[in-house]
Amino acid sequence: MPDGAYDPETVESTWQERWVDEETYAYTGDGSADPDTHYAIDTPPPTVSGDLHMGHLYQFTLQDFVARFHRMRDETVFFPFGFDDNGIASERLTEDELGIRHQDYERREFQQLCREVCTEYETQFRENVRDLAISVDWTQTYQTIEPRVRRVSQLSFLDLYEQGREYRERAPTIWCPDCETAISQVETEDDERDAQFHDIAFSVVGGDEFVISTTRPELLPACVAVFVHPDDESNADLVGERARIPLFGHEVLIREDERVDRETGSGVVMCCTFGDQTDIEWYQAHDLDLRVAIDESGTMTDVAGDYAGLSSDEAGEAIVTDLEEAGALRDRRDITHTVNVHERCGVGVEFLVTEQWYVRLLDKKETYLEAGREMDWYPEKMFTRYKHWIEGLQWDWAISRQRSSGIPFPVWYCADCDEVVTADRDSLPVDPLSEAPPVDACPACGATEFVPEDDVFDTWATSSLTPLINAGWDWHEAAADGAAADDADPAALGGEFRMDSPELYPVDMRPQGHDIISFWLFHTVVKCLEHTGEVPFDSVMINGMVLDERREKMSKSRGNVVEPDEVLSEYPVDAARYWAAGSAVGDDLPYKETGLKAGERLLRKLWNASKLVESLAPEPVERPDDLQALDRFLLAELDSTVEAATEHFERRAFAKARDELRTTFWHTFCDDYLEIAKGRLRGDDDPSAAWTLRAAHERFLRLFAPVLAHVTEAVWQDCYAAERDAESVHLADWPEPLGVTADRAAGERAMAVVGALRRYKSERGLPLNDPLDEVVVHGDVEGFERAIARVMHAESLSTTTASADVEEVVTGVDLDYAAVGPAYGERVDDIDAGLEAGDYEFDTDGALLVADERLDPDLFEVERERRFEGEGTLLDAGDAAVVVR
RNA sequence: GGGCUCGUGGUCUAGCUGGUCAUGACGCGGCCUUUACAAGGCCGAGAUCGGUGGUUCGAAUCCGCCCGAGCCCA
Numbered sequence A: 001m002p003d004g005a006y007d008p009e010t011v012e013s014t015w016q017e018r019w020v021d022e023e024t025y026a027y028t029g030d031g032s033a034d035p036d037t038h039y040a041i042d043t044p045p046p047t048v049s050g051d052l053h054m055g056h057l058y059q060f061t062l063q064d065f066v067a068r069f070h071r072m073r074d075e076t077v078f079f080p081f082g083f084d085d086n087g088i089a090s091e092r093l094t095e096d097e098l099g100i101r102h103q104d105y106e107r108r109e110f111q112q113l114c115r116e117v118c119t120e121y122e123t124q125f126r127e128n129v130r131d132l133a134i135s136v137d138w139t140q141t142y143q144t145i146e147p148r149v150r151r152v153s154q155l156s157f158l159d160l161y162e163q164g165r166e167y168r169e170r171a172p173t174i175w176c177p178d179c180e181t182a183i184s185q186v187e188t189e190d191d192e193r194d195a196q197f198h199d200i201a202f203s204v205v206g207g208d209e210f211v212i213s214t215t216r217p218e219l220l221p222a223c224v225a226v227f228v229h230p231d232d233e234s235n236a237d238l239v240g241e242r243a244r245i246p247l248f249g250h251e252v253l254i255r256e257d258e259r260v261d262r263e264t265g266s267g268v269v270m271c272c273t274f275g276d277q278t279d280i281e282w283y284q285a286h287d288l289d290l291r292v293a294i295d296e297s298g299t300m301t302d303v304a305g306d307y308a309g310l311s312s313d314e315a316g317e318a319i320v321t322d323l324e325e326a327g328a329l330r331d332r333r334d335i336t337h338t339v340n341v342h343e344r345c346g347v348g349v350e351f352l353v354t355e356q357w358y359v360r361l362l363d364k365k366e367t368y369l370e371a372g373r374e375m376d377w378y379p380e381k382m383f384t385r386y387k388h389w390i391e392g393l394q395w396d397w398a399i400s401r402q403r404s405s406g407i408p409f410p411v412w413y414c415a416d417c418d419e420v421v422t423a424d425r426d427s428l429p430v431d432p433l434s435e436a437p438p439v440d441a442c443p444a445c446g447a448t449e450f451v452p453e454d455d456v457f458d459t460w461a462t463s464s465l466t467p468l469i470n471a472g473w474d475w476h477e478a479a480a481d482g483a484a485a486d487d488a489d490p491a492a493l494g495g496e497f498r499m500d501s502p503e504l505y506p507v508d509m510r511p512q513g514h515d516i517i518s519f520w521l522f523h524t525v526v527k528c529l530e531h532t533g534e535v536p537f538d539s540v541m542i543n544g545m546v547l548d549e550r551r552e553k554m555s556k557s558r559g560n561v562v563e564p565d566e567v568l569s570e571y572p573v574d575a576a577r578y579w580a581a582g583s584a585v586g587d588d589l590p591y592k593e594t595g596l597k598a599g600e601r602l603l604r605k606l607w608n609a610s611k612l613v614e615s616l617a618p619e620p621v622e623r624p625d626d627l628q629a630l631d632r633f634l635l636a637e638l639d640s641t642v643e644a645a646t647e648h649f650e651r652r653a654f655a656k657a658r659d660e661l662r663t664t665f666w667h668t669f670c671d672d673y674l675e676i677a678k679g680r681l682r683g684d685d686d687p688s689a690a691w692t693l694r695a696a697h698e699r700f701l702r703l704f705a706p707v708l709a710h711v712t713e714a715v716w717q718d719c720y721a722a723e724r725d726a727e728s729v730h731l732a733d734w735p736e737p738l739g740v741t742a743d744r745a746a747g748e749r750a751m752a753v754v755g756a757l758r759r760y761k762s763e764r765g766l767p768l769n770d771p772l773d774e775v776v777v778h779g780d781v782e783g784f785e786r787a788i789a790r791v792m793h794a795e796s797l798s799t800t801t802a803s804a805d806v807e808e809v810v811t812g813v814d815l816d817y818a819a820v821g822p823a824y825g826e827r828v829d830d831i832d833a834g835l836e837a838g839d840y841e842f843d844t845d846g847a848l849l850v851a852d853e854r855l856d857p858d859l860f861e862v863e864r865e866r867r868f869e870g871e872g873t874l875l876d877a878g879d880a881a882v883v884v885r
Numbered sequence B: 001g002g003g004c005u006c007g008u009g010g011u012c013u014a015g016c017u018g019g020u021c022a023u024g025a026c027g028c029g030g031c032c033u034u035u036a037c038a039a040g041g042c043c044g045a046g047a048u049c050g051g052u053g054g055u056u057c058g059a060a061u062c063c064g065c066c067c068g069a070g071c072c073c074a
Helices: A008-021 A054-072 A088-098 A107-131 A147-162 A217-222 A233-238 A277-285 A302-307 A312-326 A362-374 A380-391 A459-463 A466-471 A480-484 A490-494 A514-532 A564-570 A573-580 A593-616 A629-650 A654-681 A687-704 A709-719 A744-763 A785-792 A817-824 A827-836
Strands: A038-040 A076-078 A081-083 A141-143 A166-176 A181-183 A188-204 A209-214 A223-228 A242-244 A251-256 A268-272 A329-342 A350-359 A376-378 A411-414 A420-422 A450-452 A473-477 A495-499 A507-513 A537-543 A772-778 A794-800 A806-815 A840-842 A848-850 A853-855 A860-868 A873-877 A880-884
Touching: A008 A107, A008 A573, A008 A709, A038 A054, A038 A507, A054 A076, A054 A107, A054 A507, A054 A537, A054 A564, A054 A573, A054 A629, A081 A107, A088 A107, A141 A147, A147 A166, A147 A459, A147 A466, A147 A473, A147 A514, A181 A350, A188 A217, A188 A312, A209 A268, A217 A223, A217 A268, A217 A302, A217 A312, A223 A233, A223 A277, A268 A277, A277 A350, A302 A312, A312 A329, A362 A380, A362 A514, A376 A380, A380 A514, A459 A514, A466 A473, A466 A507, A466 A514, A507 A514, A514 A537, A564 A573, A573 A593, A573 A709, A593 A654, A593 A687, A593 A709, A629 A654, A629 A687, A629 A744, A654 A687, A654 A744, A654 A785, A687 A709, A744 A772, A744 A785, A744 A873, A744 A880, A772 A785, A785 A794, A806 A827, A817 A827, A827 A848, A827 A853, A860 A873, A860 A880
Parallel strands: A038 A076, A081 A141, A223 A251, A376 A537, A507 A537, A772 A794
Antiparallel strands: A166 A181, A166 A350, A188 A209, A188 A242, A188 A329, A223 A268, A242 A251, A411 A420, A411 A450, A473 A495, A772 A880, A806 A860, A840 A848, A848 A853, A873 A880
C-alpha cells in the first residue's frame, strides 16, 4: 500500500475507469444456465429531462448495493441501464434547451432535434452514473426511442390488440387549448385563481325559475343537464322537470346525483360537456348528450350560436353582458378557486371528446392484485399502495397521446369504414405516417384509401415493457416450411414470441420510487402478465425520497436543491455511498453533510488500519493448526457479524448492515484486536496472530465492498489480490462464517477488563501506555491473560475466582417484569413499593419475600455492588472485577 | 376531500408481535501526543419518545381524536 493518507480522488477515478475497461460487471449468463444463479435487476430508466440529481444518486446507489451483494454471492448479475427518452419530458427538455416550440417544426425534424439533445444529456448522465460506481454492465443498455424498443413496444400493442385487451373509443380527454394537445392527468396541477361567480337564473319549463352559480358562463351553450343533490329537500321539487337555458333556449332534464356539492352556490349545478372532471363522470354515468361549445384552439363552435368564432374568454364576457340585459344575471362576485392547469404553460385545461386507444384493466383487477401479492415487497407496507390503487381504479388505461415525439401506433384506418388495419409483425417498427399499410384494400369494405394513425404511445406504454426489453422478447416468424401448419392456431400462423435471454425473466428485482407505483410498477405488471402469463418480478424494492437538511422536499422553487456535483467535489463517492446506506429501504432520507463526514471518517479509518495490518503481517501465512484464544474470539465475533450483515443485506436493511459492520470493525477489530496484535507481532513471530489478522482484515474488506466500493478495492488489490483467485474484490465470494469455536464469554470479559483499565488510565489523565504494576482480575479470562497484560502494559497480571478481599453487597432487586407482571397483576405496584422502600428479604431458597408475596429466584436478579477493602483500586468490568495496584 | 406513510436528546436514527436505567451516529463539554489514524482514544452532559384521551398491573410500542410533514389520488 502507498504511504500517507488515503487519496480518494485518485483511487476512485482510477478504479471507476478500470471497472468499465475490464468489464468487471459484465453479465456472463446465458439462456441455458440455471436461473437460480442469475440475478436480474430491472434498473429504472431515468427520463431524459435534465441532469442527475440527488434522488438518482440515492436510488442508483441502493440498487448497486443489491447488485454488488448478489454478485459476490456467486450469482451472475444482470444490471442494465436504459434511458426513457421517448416522452414529453424529453420534448420539453429539447424545447427549453433550444428555445423552440414543437408546433413550429415538422414532426420528423423535431424528433431529430430531440434525439440530438437527448444524446448529449445521455452521454453526460452515463458518465455521472459511472462516477458513482454504479456497477452497471454498460454493454447492456437501451433507449426507449431506439428501433429495437420501438419494435417491442409496437409488438406489445399488436399482441394486446389481438388478445382483445385494447379498444378504441371516443371519450373525453384533458386538453390544453394553448399547446393544442391532449395531456395526461399527471401533467396537470392545481392552481389558485381569481374568478367571478355568476348567479344565473334558469327557468323551469312551465314553472318557476331557479339560480345556478358558475364561473364559466361561456359553457352555457354546452349545458346538457342540471343536477341537484338527492338529499337536497329544498330543491327536490325540481328533479324530473326540464330547465330552459337562458339566451340559448335549449331544454335539459333536471336530475339528481350525489356528486353535487350542496355547499357551493345554490346547490343546483349545470353539467356542461365539458367544464370539469365531474362533468365527464356525469356525462358517462347518465349517458348525456354531447354539446361541444369550445374547440381545440379555445374558440367557440357553432353550438354557441351568435357567439361562434369568439375565443372562450370573449364569449364569456359577451354572454354575461347579454344575460344582464336579459335580466337573467342575478349576482356576480369575486372568488378564489382551484383550477386544473397545464403545469407547463399554466393555462387552464379544457376537456374534449376525442378518439383514444385504451388498454382494458377493469375486468381483471383481481388478477393484477393477486400478481402484486405474489411479489416480495421491500418494504412490505408498500404493497398497500399498489392494492389501494387497483381497488380504486375507475378507468381503463388511455395509451394514445397527440404528440410530436414518441412511438407511433402501427395502425391505419380505412378512409371509408374506419376499419382498423394493423402492421405486420415482421415489418415493425413502422411509422404509418410514412409507410403504407400491409393491405391494398380494406378487408372489411374493399376501399383502397387509408388514414394513418398519427397518435403516439403514452410513454408508460413503452417503459412498462422494460423486463421484456431486457430479456430480448421478440416475435419470431416461423420458418417458411412451417407455414402449412394448422392456421387456427395463431402461433402456427406465422411464428411465436420468444426471449433471447429467458433466464432474465421473471426479473429478480424491480427497484423504483414509491411515487410511480401506480404508473410504472402497475403498468409493467399488467403488460408483462398479459404477454407472458407470468408475474414479471420476484421482488420489488421501493426507495424513498431525498429530502433537504430540514427534512423538506427538494425543489427548485424552494431553492433547497443540493446538486450531486457539489457534494462529490467535496466528498469521496464512497462517503456519499455510506450516507445513502443510512436509511431503511422505503423511508425518505434527508441529505446530511454530517452523514458524509461520518463516511469519510470510516474510509480514513479503514485505510489507516489497513496500513497497520500490512506492516504487521505483510506476507500470507499458513493457517496454524491451533489458534490462540484471542484469535478464536475475534473470528467468532466476526462470524456473528457476517451472519448479521448477510441477513441485513438480504432484507435490504442497508443501514443495519452498514452500522453492524462499522461497529465491529471500529471497536472490536481496531480498538481491541489491533492494539493487542501490535504487541504480539512487533518483533515476534506469532503465526496465529498473523494469520488471524490477515483473515479478519480481508473479510472486512469483502463485507464493506458493496457499500465502500472504491477503498475496499484499492486495499484489497494491494494486499490480497495476488493470493486470491479473483480479479476484483467485487468478484470475490461473499464471506461465509468460518465456524471457529471460542469462549465468547471469557473473551467479552477480557475485553471488558481492557476497557475498564483504559478508563482507569483515562480518568487519571495517564497515557494509555503508562505501565501498571499489578493487575488482579476477579473472573474467568482464561487464555486472554497475556493479551490483557501486554496491551495495558501491566507488569504482572493474575487472575482469581476467589473473591477474598472483594465483598458483594445487595443493593437492589431487578424484577423480570415480563414474568412478574402476568403472574402478579395488580400486586406489581405493591411489590415495586416494597422494593423501593428496601422492605424485602430473601429466604433460604433464594426466593424474594416482599409485600407479603414470595417470588421465585427466576423472576428477578439481585443487584450487587462490590466493596473492596484491600490495597489498590477496584474497577468494574461487567461481571468481572479488576484490582489495580 | 380520500388513501398511505412519518413525527424518538441540538440534528439524524434503532426500537417486529406492550415489560419499566430508550440504540447508535453527528454535534457539544472535559481529559489523554499512544511509532495506523488527534480527521484518533477515553469519559460526560443532553429525551416527560408530536399533543391528548383510552385499554393494561405495565405503553415509545395497541386503540380513538387532534396537530405538523411528505407522497399518491380526487
